[in-house]
Amino acid sequence: GRSPVDGFPVRPAPGGRTAVDVFPHGAYDWLLLNGFRAEVWSRPGVTAEDLRARAGLGLRTPRDTRGVAVVLGAGNIFSIAPLDVIYQLFADNRVAVLKLNPITDPLLPVLEKIFAPAIERGFVRVITGGAEVGSALVHHPDVAAVHMTGSAATHDAIVWGSGDEAARRKAEGKPLLDKPITSELGGVSPTVVVPGRWSRADLRYQAEHLVTQRLHNNGYNCIAAQVAVISADWAQKDAFLAELRAAIERAPARADYYPGSAGRVRSARAAYPQAQIIGGRTLIEGLRPVDSEQALRTEYFAPVLGVVELPGDTGEFLAEAVRVCNREFIGTLGMNIIADPRSIAELGAEFEAAVEQLRYGTIAINAWNGVGFLTARASWGAFPGHVLADIQSGVGVVHNALLIEDPERSVIRGPFRPAPRAVLNGEFTLSPKPPWFVTNRTQATTMRRLTDFAKRPRISALPGIFASALRG
CATH class of the missing domain: 3.40.605.10 (Aldehyde Dehydrogenase; Chain A, domain 1)
Structure with a gap:
């Protein structure tokens, strides 16, 4: 006699949609991934009453x-x-x-x-x-x-x-x-890097963040970021790209275990003579935002990362990035946006309008959309509208543990900086460098302890989890 949505905050979302806050839900969620949030958006025209009544x-x-x-x-x-x-x-x-x-x-x-x-x-x-x-x-x-x-x-x-x-x-x-x-079915996932005024620590951390989005599981993820979209006019562009190359070099080597990986890497390198080989991985700068670009139309499913540069600063760049991501990339499973809080505040409604306009099943803001996969209460699947004859990232959703009827997308939000640096910059989050970062030094220990905690949640396990996470 109840709706599975009962007990979860429901509120209006842009474009006549309704959003359900699905994460955090409870004290343990709040403590273990402090600063991360996930919400599921309905399709336009669905009211809160409709959403509750149809869930199940x-x-x-x-x-x-x-x-x-x-x-x-x-x-x-x-x-x-x-x-x-x-x-x-x-x-x-x-x-x-x-x-x-x-x-x-x-x-x-x-x-x-x-x-x-x-x-x-x-x-x-x-x-x-x-x-x-x-x-x-x-x-x-x-x-x-x-x-x-x-x-x-x-x-x-x-x-x-x-x-x-x-x-x-x-x-x-x-x-x-x-x-x-x-x-x-995956696709080519972009990460949009909104230009801002970043510290050296910000540049290093977000370069590691982007490399994680590509190299987690050696790139064998359906939503591994394949192309970074950055501003050609960003004053810190060269500094960020230098940090990106260094982060690729620092990332630990992984086995090329997935069938066909080596052939797809060779194909990428053959298509782009400017490809750089860094620590066995492939970085391709100088991509063009056109639909004939192989890297935008072919899911490599391998450790290959491309970079597209678009003109403009902040608002102009973001509007063009939305257009390019929606029109030129194949697939709609997931994408990421990296933007410092000051830029988000300066853009205001313009930023939220950009999130609404993006046609992706999961959109992660200052997080990797793998976090959307991590919480099964979020919906997981392509943006609605694909058909069998042009399937792109697929049809339907999974996970969706609140059993919401026909969700449109999930939106994930995370902290721009890790603790304690975040607090010093006005972001009130306790989360250190996430354990899924490929550059996290204690990820194996932290994830084992989190797995044990999932099996048997208890307060006594939290100090050990936090101690390992903070050493990452």
Whole structure:
């Protein structure tokens, strides 16, 4: 008789939308990621009353079961597949078959242990196999729906087939797959760096922030920042780029474990003679904001970072960056904005209008949009509007733990500086350098302690977490 949104602040958002504050929620959220916030925006025209009344999705009609779903698991971030299964169970009232990506086959016994209660009751099966197993599953007559995480090319092979026959089907609008499919497919994620007056420490920290957005998991993330968009007229542009190169050099080396990575890196380097090889990674400066630019239209899914320069200072630059991100980049899964609080205050309503105009499923301001993935209460998926014939970053959402009907986007906000430097500059946040930064020296210890805390939340564990985090 209640809405899952009850207990969460709901307020108006730009453009006739309604926003739900989904993070922090409770004292532990506030303490562990102090200064970070996440909100889910409805589509335009949805009132707070509508949003509350419609939240719940499949749980509103628990007797209306909706058949069997196939979940084709991702091979890069190992929480994706189980989260996608959970969404099928709760949001759609479906039982689920999870077909693991072969990279994650060693996790089969772990996932079977995690899902043991559901497996024993016949709600979940976890299986392994190659492309032929996946194809047999998605086309099985007893399967009602499909969800996948992967590339647009894999999606199109499932939906349309391959070769000339696939082209014919797409032209005629007659997909090979005759059942609903939702998807999360990545794309080319930009990070917009708004010019400001930064200290040397700010330049170094935000360069590390941008490098983290690219090199976390060695770039094998669907929302790894692939292109930085900066102002050509920024007085500190050269200083920032120098810090960026240095941060790439400092970042620890990671194994090129994801299939095809080396080939995609070679392709990027061949396309751009100006590419710099720094510590085994690739930095490409001098990109142009046009749709023929390979780096804006091809998801490298590898340790390759590009830089686009646009004219203008602050407001003029931001308006042009919004236009370029919306029109020239392929994909709409997520993007980031880095801007110091003084610039945000100077821009005022102009800044919030830019956030509204961006067409991305997750927009992170002074945070990496991976934080949106981190809290499952936020929605996760492409900006609405893609179709099967032009799928880009996919259709539908996952996570969305408040089961909000048809969310449009999630907006994440974080501190521009870490503590204690933030407090000295008027930002009241207790968060040190986040543990997901690739340059964080204690990230492994901090994340192990956070994982243990998630298993058994207790006040006595907090001092150890804070002590490790502050040494990062």
